[in-house]
Amino acid sequence: MNDLPEIDDDALKLDPAFADQFEPQFRPACQLYLISPPAIDDGFATLLEAALDAGPVAAFQLRLKGIDDHRIAALAAPLVAICRAREVAFIVNDSIGLAKRLGADGVHLGQEDGDPRDAREQLGKEAQIGVTCHDSRHLAMEAGERGADYVAFGAFFPTTTKTVEHVAEPALLGWWTTVFETPCVAIGGITADNAAPLVAAGADFLAVSSAVWGHPDGPAAGVRAFAGVLGQG
Numbered sequence: 682m683n684d685l686p687e688i689d690d691d692a693l694k695l696d697p698a699f700a701d702q703f704e705p706q707f708r709p710a711c712q713l714y715l716i717s718p719p720a721i722d723d724g725f726a727t728l729l730e731a732a733l734d735a736g737p738v739a740a741f742q743l744r745l746k747g748i749d750d751h752r753i754a755a756l757a758a759p760l761v762a763i764c765r766a767r768e769v770a771f772i773v774n775d776s777i778g779l780a781k782r783l784g785a786d787g788v789h790l791g792q793e794d795g796d797p798r799d800a801r802e803q804l805g806k807e808a809q810i811g812v813t814c815h816d817s818r819h820l821a822m823e824a825g826e827r828g829a830d831y832v833a834f835g836a837f838f839p840t841t842t843k844t845v846e847h848v849a850e851p852a853l854l855g856w857w858t859t860v861f862e863t864p865c866v867a868i869g870g871i872t873a874d875n876a877a878p879l880v881a882a883g884a885d886f887l888a889v890s891s892a893v894w895g896h897p898d899g900p901a902a903g904v905r906a907f908a909g910v911l912g913q914g
């Protein structure tokens with residue numbers, strides 16, 4: 682497959698004059714996609730169970746930073762079982778190999794983490810493959826061309842979970858969902874209080890870490906807090 686030529690991102694914006702020429706597509710309601718804290722211990726399994734039992738969660742991403750794959754695999758085993766028992770997709774961050782080793786439902790790839798085409802080859806046609814696209818229309822279209830199952834845009838709000846270089850605006854979600862069927866994920870500093878414009882703009886998933894795991898009343902309360910903005914209240 683040929684790569685898309687590099688295009689000026691601004692040139693890809695949808696002219697509002699033509700927006701009504703696109704048929705509104707049916708899209709399922711926006712769902713929660715939990716991202717793990719960057720560091721966990723064996724006690725995290727209990728927190729994950731509490732979070733997943735508190736309300737609908739579509740996916741859980743294991744995103745551990747600064748430890749080797751063997752340790753991640755040991756920590757992951759009970760978490761895979763917890764997700765599987767609840768039909769929550771278990772997604773591994775960064776590593777196609779680790780996703781395969783764990784029998785994960787998919788992998789999330791940043792721009793430096795590998796090619797979705799390789800992920801597809803190694804993980805198979807059922808795997809859920811996501812790609813970080815920052816605030817770039819070009820990267821998102823490229824990811825779609827390469828077979829991504831979802832594209833992730835962000836960061837929408839300031840976050841302490843990751844040092845970010847790109848800031849995305851809700852209009853990007855509106856453009857993407859008007860033109861493409863591939864689901865889009867919004868990420869970065871999302872809380873129950875600031876998420877409404879992202880849902881209104883068309884986000885298919887809200888990827889959330891600290892607002893759930895750092896909720897003052899615990900992760901179950903963190904998940905429940907999103908019910909209103911996700912129309913589940």
Ligand SMILES: Cc1ncc(COP(=O)(O)OP(=O)(O)O)c(N)n1
Pocket residue numbers: 716742744774775789790791792793794811812813833834843866868888
């Ligand atoms: C759903 C989702 N979106 C974006 C990211 C960020 O991925 P990446 O840019 O590779 O950064 P790290 O998470 O690896 O620090 C993500 N993990 N998940």
Ligand SMILES: Cc1ncsc1CCOP(=O)(O)O
Pocket residue numbers: 716835836839840841842843845868869870871888889890891892
């Ligand atoms: C992994 C990642 N990628 C962009 S922002 C971010 C952090 C998401 O965590 P939080 O919901 O705590 O901001």
Ligand SMILES: [Mg+2]
Pocket residue numbers: 774775789790791794
């Ligand atoms: Mg990464």
